Amino acid sequence: KQEVTQIPAALSVPEGENLVLNCSFTDSAIYNLQWFRQDPGKGLTSLLLIQSSQREQTSGRLNASLDKSSGRSTLYIAASQPGDSATYLCAGGGDSNYQLIWGAGTKLIIKP
């Protein structure tokens, strides 16, 4: 059964630092990979989607990559800001079904 691990579970860094969040799947056969952001008590917002033919996606200060050989993805946040404080979740799916498998998230705190 596919499972997803996000490391670390929580991270606190000073403003301005670059940081990396990690996501790994027990089964490396990942068809696509998505990163979401969740603010406390709120719904999720899609950040980046890496399709099967892609290895990475960029949006502003965010860059997500997917290594299909290892089933690992990283979310890189450059020049972190207090507004980046949130929980970041990754979710992926295989090509044989529609269902996303979710990680538990990394809670990120950016200290001013």
Place this chain on the structure above:
Amino acid sequence: DGGITQSPKYLFRKEGQNVTLSCEQNLNHDAMYWYRQDPGQGLRLIYYSQIVNDFQKGDIAEGYSVSREKKESFPLTVTSAQKNPTAFYLCASSLRTRITDTQYFGPGTRLTVL
């Protein structure tokens, strides 16, 4: 404004009661989903619907029921058979149920059993 709305934001249930959570979208999406989120765990799929008048069980459907009579609406009923319903419930929609379609989420409903 296009988006997904969920109501109520907070809901309290007494033992033995059924309660219904509302989810509405005006994105013209075919697919809709209900997830349950518990602390320290990933989202778990309760039910999903690919099209009007059709829905399928997810991983944790026991104790829940849904309907999809209109494209815009996908209400979730938490029945008394669900023994541990306290959780944060999220509704989502996507253009279709393809794994490549981005899911858009509502703001969530927090259900607490008294």
